[in-house]
Amino acid sequence: MKKLSQGIASWLCRCKELSEFSAEIQYAVHQILWDLSTFILSLICLQLIYSDIQSGLLFAALFLPLHCVAGGAHAQTRLKCVGITILMFIICAYYCHEDTMPFITILSMLSWLFIWKFAPAAAQNHIMIIQQKKKNRKLTHHILLLYLLLTILSQKMNIIAVVNSIQISLIIIAILMFACSAYDSDWPHFSQHSWKKQLPQAVLGLCLLICHNTVNMTSCHWEYQDELSDDLRRKFDNI
Secondary structure: OHHHHHHHHHHHOOOHHHHOOHHHHHHHHHHHHHHHHHHHHHHHHHHHHHOOOHHHHHHHHHHHHHHHHHEOOOEOOHHHHHHHHHHHHHHHHHHHOOOOOHHHHHHHHHHHHHHHHHOOEOOOOOOOOHHHHHHHHHHHHHHHHHHHHHHHHHHHOOOHHHHHHHHHHHHHHHHHHHHHHHOOOOOOOOOOOOHHHHHHHHHHHHHHHHHHHHHHOOOOOOOEOOOOOHHHHHHHOOO
16 A cells, blocks of 8 residues: 555656655555545445445444544554454444444443543544644534534434434544543645646645644544654644
8 A cells, every 4th residue: 555655646746736745645645545445445344244335424424523533542553443443334334223222322422421521532643732632622522512413303303323323433432532541834825827737736735634634633534543754743733
């Protein structure tokens, strides 16, 4: 995967406007490839086991926004990340279409309170400044309130899959946060000319956004927190 990301980054950096951002582009491409491959592999497993991809898409849509800002423990290797992520998808898919269990409901309520109180929980290799922590904490609270409203509406509309997916997402994120606590640059400005120049700008913007989010958000998408170099971190610390 690293060689593939280096190859894609090298190809993109042939454009003069992107060449000076090779480190940012390589990191972003590497992150995108791992996220996509992990997600696709998880969906394939769900299709093989349950013949149900929809529950995986629903879980991803509910898990990712909260996990990115609330944080939690991360796997030490990419292989463990893939395994843990697949397991999370399987658990959610199993419970997604079942009747809501009182025990799971109570556990999810406790998880909601735990996340509200202790988020964000960043991995040891991901250093965050105070402003970044405050921002992620605020975003966490907003998402939790949104999930609470979504749960109430889904129950009234009898959409059990959404309710169960929210509950499992809350429980998993609370467990990851508890495990985490237990272990204890300026944006470039381009002029707009033609679409040939706008396309590299769009690619660069996406790569810089990924680097920016990695520095400023508490957690990456799935279960592996890749280390960001000190040079890249300093560029995005104050954005």
